[in-house]
Amino acid sequence: MKELVNSEYKELEEYAKSLDMTPEEYALSLHKKNQKIKSLLLVNGEEYKQFVEEFHSVLDEMVIYKEMGANKQSPDHQQLIKKVVHILTASSANPKVLAQLYHHYPNGIDDALSTQPL
Numbered sequence: 001m002k003e004l005v006n007s008e009y010k011e012l013e014e015y016a017k018s019l020d021m022t023p024e025e026y027a028l029s030l031h032k033k034n035q036k037i038k039s040l041l042l043v044n045g046e047e048y049k050q051f052v053e054e055f056h057s058v059l060d061e062m063v064i065y066k067e068m069g070a071n072k073q074s075p076d077h078q079q080l081i082k083k084v085v086h087i088l089t090a091s092s093a094n095p096k097v098l099a100q101l102y103h104h105y106p107n108g109i110d111d112a113l114s115t116q117p118l
Contacts, residue, residue, distance in 0.1 A: 019096070058083045
């Protein structure tokens with residue numbers, strides 16, 4: 001049991017170091033994030049679900065629009081580009097969000113996509 005605890009702590013320590021944090025700072029950060037997520041889901045569960053659906057919808061629209069070869073100068077296209085740029089800018093402005101994305105794609109996004117079936 002002690003080996004498992006030591007192993008998990010070592011993993012936490014290495015991940016914290018990769019984020020330029022101490023293990024204590026990282027653990028507190030995880031705790032705060034968990035509190036926020038639980039609070040969000042309990043208090044604003046429906047709004048959060050709607051936000052996630054809208055997020056996916058905007059990205060889906062972009063893919064569909066590209067596949068259709070639609071007129072890229074149309075007002076619809078310009079509005080869609082604004083939405084996508086806003087989402088990507090907002091989500092990439094926070095280094096912790098980028099670190100979490102990197103954690104899910106340690107070999108790069110292209111590599112993860114190339115291993116998925118079409």
